[in-house]
Amino acid sequence: MQRTSIVPEKIRELISPFLTAKGLAVWGVELAASGHRQLVRLYLDLADDVVRTPERRGVTIDECATVSRHLGTLLEMEDLFHGPYVLEVSSPGFGRRFFSADQLPAYIGEAIEAKLAAPRDGRKRFRGKLSAVDGSRVTMTVNPGPQAFSLSFEFDEADKVRLIHAFDAISEGEAADGDA
Template sequence: MHEKLYERLSELIKPLAASCGLDVWGMEIPASRGGVLRVYVDSPNGVSIDQCATLSRHISVTLDVEDPLPGPYTLEVSSPGLERPFFTVSQLPPYIGQPVALKLQAPMQGRKKWRGVLIEAEGDHLTLDVDGVEHVFAWEDVEKARLVFQEPPASGK
């Protein structure tokens, strides 16, 4: 059911985003009535607040007419931000060498939360260097993945 809803929302929202010069980075669909539908959008030139507001209005009208979500919900449209969530393995390669945080659906080696430097993302797996040890994760086992923002080093004077 969730996959079909995601596909339906994508069919409705992607053309609206494209008309605003944006790409849909991903969506978080509410798990229950009254939840939040989060739509993350991006573009090579970044995303402005005005673009998000315009897209939000377009999405609201379309979803009111099409009514794909059962019950009430709150719509949020934003850029993925500095600690962007990842929705597919194919989004990861540009971030190789950067820190990533994972939350797994089930514990691996006794833990669900992992943080390390992304060293590979290929097919349906990703590899993190966690304190000098490589760990391979199947994407299907990942509940959430996000980039970890690192403050750039201060320039010495």
């Protein structure tokens, strides 16, 4: 069990100097089983000090490929995995998963989905708008509208928290508020 927390940190440590030089940063690292192989997913984003412009909105496919080749070489030299593994490098994407509470404040007001480790009121999965983050405490408004309620939890109580990307410009509730 301890090994699963050590490996993502070691991967961060190995690749961070290379990423910093390229204006990139680790968004998160996931480990999972894939058949008889270890699956390693590295999510990249622009570094905090990189200004986003219409031409530079995120990580490119070429950057992911370059990082994948470099990290693959580093992992082979470090021999972190005892057996075969699959390395995937990508941007977090529209439905980005959050790996720590400190990634959340920039997304206050956005739609998120939280899957809790233990059920609350008979369910584990909640969708709503992120309303506040206080340290590691996350508060979201579930079921926006007349049935809305507030749900607060410690980030570590969630198995997964992810952004829900809305492709629609305006939801029905927002249109009723006169924002249209």
